[in-house]
Amino acid sequence: MEKDLNQEAMLNDIVSRLPAFGKERGNLIPILQMIHERHAFLHPDAIKMVGEYLEMAECEVYGVATFYNQFRFHPPGKHPIKVCLGTACHVRGSDIILENFERKLEIHEGETTPDLEFSIERVACVGCCALAPVAVVDETLHGHMAPSKVEGLILGFEIEKEKEEREKRRHESGQS
């Protein structure tokens, strides 16, 4: 239910901001950027809405949006995971690190786990090449990544989540 309300609020926000842009096709990218900046991803309904506003087919809007790597099509997870695939990280096997995260979380890069806990994306050099391969999780940089570190990181979050849920249950049973 909460998700529906969020979605509605998001769509209302977009509707209220579209008139600031002219209806020329040249405004497609600025509109998509505005939506992405405010909501962190492009929801299918937002794509549809933009298509209607600019009188473009939905698939055309998708085509343009997917051409640019800057747009996400899924909401970011609570814990966003960014794996650097810049040259220094790549030569030190960051593609294997990316694969490890994907396998462990059962999603592909650009996607979000169904419980919205994690999302994975690839990024270009984050400026810490000496620590390659690098991953950024929740804004924390993890250098010299290895498959065992991937396991450890995810396990850490799972334990943390279990602890939070246990606390919540205890709190709820204490209140009743």
Ligand code: FES
């Ligand atoms: S290439 Fe990954 S931090 Fe520079």
